Amino acid sequence: xxxxxxxxxxxxxxxxxxxxxxxxxxxxxxxxxxxxxxxxxxxxxxxxxxxxxxxxxxxxxxxxxxxxxxxxxxxxxxxxxxxxxxxxxxxxxxxxxxxxxxxxxxxxxxxxxxxxxxxxxxxxxxxxxxxxxxxxxxxxxxxxxxxxxxxxxxxxxxxxxxxxxxxxxxxxxxxxxxxxxxxxxxxxxx
Amino acid sequence: xxxxxxxxxxxxxxxxxxxxxxxxxxxxxxxxxxxxxxxxxxxxxxxxxxxxxxxxxxxxxxxxxxxxxxxxxxxxxxxxxxxxxxxxxxxxxxxxxxxxxxxxxxxxxxxxxxxxxxxxxxxxxxxxxxxxxxxxxxxxxxxxxxxxxxxxxxxxxxxxxxxxxxxxxxxxxxxxxxxxxxxxxxxxxx
DNA sequence: GTCCAATAGTGATCCAGGTCACACAACTAC
DNA sequence: GTAGTTGTGTGACCTGGATCACTATTGGAC
Numbered sequence: 001x002x003x004x005x006x007x008x009x010x011x012x013x014x015x016x017x018x019x020x021x022x023x024x025x026x027x028x029x030x031x032x033x034x035x036x037x038x039x040x041x042x043x044x045x046x047x048x049x050x051x052x053x054x055x056x057x058x059x060x061x062x063x064x065x066x067x068x069x070x071x072x073x074x075x076x077x078x079x080x081x082x083x084x085x086x087x088x089x090x091x092x093x094x095x096x097x098x099x100x101x102x103x104x105x106x107x108x109x110x111x112x113x114x115x116x117x118x119x120x121x122x123x124x125x126x127x128x129x130x131x132x133x134x135x136x137x138x139x140x141x142x143x144x145x146x147x148x149x150x151x152x153x154x155x156x157x158x159x160x161x162x163x164x165x166x167x168x169x170x171x172x173x174x175x176x177x178x179x180x181x182x183x184x185x186x187x188x189x190x
Numbered sequence: 191x192x193x194x195x196x197x198x199x200x201x202x203x204x205x206x207x208x209x210x211x212x213x214x215x216x217x218x219x220x221x222x223x224x225x226x227x228x229x230x231x232x233x234x235x236x237x238x239x240x241x242x243x244x245x246x247x248x249x250x251x252x253x254x255x256x257x258x259x260x261x262x263x264x265x266x267x268x269x270x271x272x273x274x275x276x277x278x279x280x281x282x283x284x285x286x287x288x289x290x291x292x293x294x295x296x297x298x299x300x301x302x303x304x305x306x307x308x309x310x311x312x313x314x315x316x317x318x319x320x321x322x323x324x325x326x327x328x329x330x331x332x333x334x335x336x337x338x339x340x341x342x343x344x345x346x347x348x349x350x351x352x353x354x355x356x357x358x359x360x361x362x363x364x365x366x367x368x369x370x371x372x373x374x375x376x377x378x379x380x
Numbered sequence: 381g382t383c384c385a386a387t388a389g390t391g392a393t394c395c396a397g398g399t400c401a402c403a404c405a406a407c408t409a410c
Numbered sequence: 411g412t413a414g415t416t417g418t419g420t421g422a423c424c425t426g427g428a429t430c431a432c433t434a435t436t437g438g439a440c
Contacts, residue, residue: 142335339426388433410412
């Protein structure tokens, strides 16, 4: 499926745009390709864009003072990724984004999104619902952190996103679950 | 300050409504008062409303199978609370909301919010930004869970919301931080 | 006033998961 | 080919926080 079609189907889940409106909506996006390992947003950067994944897989992550990495999100096709704190508040990135595999995205600048939202009520409706769902998902993840042990969280992750198992190395899965790779490796020992 | 003024000042942070528009916006809200300990949303309920706090303090929380409670959020004046998963997806509540102190709120039904958003573009803009900020806050909390130990998280909480220290009992603070009350109590021991 | 429930502090013990160290594939790069 | 880099498993040991048990305090409700 073509990038435009993928975005169109995604937008249609939350908003009703006419074909003409969608053409306008789509005109603000820019298609970009990145290689495995390529860094899209690096800590300290100015952040202008958010990214809608067409194919491949991104990760957004934070690295603390001890160089330990924590993964906020894996972004598979039809997911969005950026440092939203930096993007919304026009500050330097504290979250980085890079490519786990070769990845195609549609990028949208902050200014373009706001212009779209201002000009097209239905676009604002779409972005409201996109974030609503992200907010609910973040709360669920927070609860699973407080409530569940590693094994439960790992099994839940694989249940929800089985495709990750084949694409994402175990050390990154561990960084997403917030445990050491050794602990993850030992889960199904003997 | 009157409830209407508090909401008006809050909305003005993210959206520009004329006085007339705000009157219309406000007409969808219903003022309600609750007593300390009173339950507003209980697990298993149908959820119709979200609540904007005027005075007092609410908590939203999840109770697991072992009857252990985890607090998702304290809601102080100008904060919003509900079971957003249930509210947005029209499912039964898994999150409960009750009153830590006597509390006044302005309640808004899901239908009324959607009607407001559909009829008034600027209302949709407001609710988009409100959730954007909630999403960013939820991600920050997730990172502090993965990255920081209890002591750091506790000190960060008190730094950001010092008023909680006097209003909220320690066992509830512990349930927010995701640790036992004993561990919280021992943080500043000898 | 007297009770009872809610809130807090603290000792003793246990365990999930962290840290360090080493082994060994598998995969580039040259 | 050979060498360096990634990803993965596993043993040994350590530690932060949980759990259980008991003791004060405080503050309504009556």
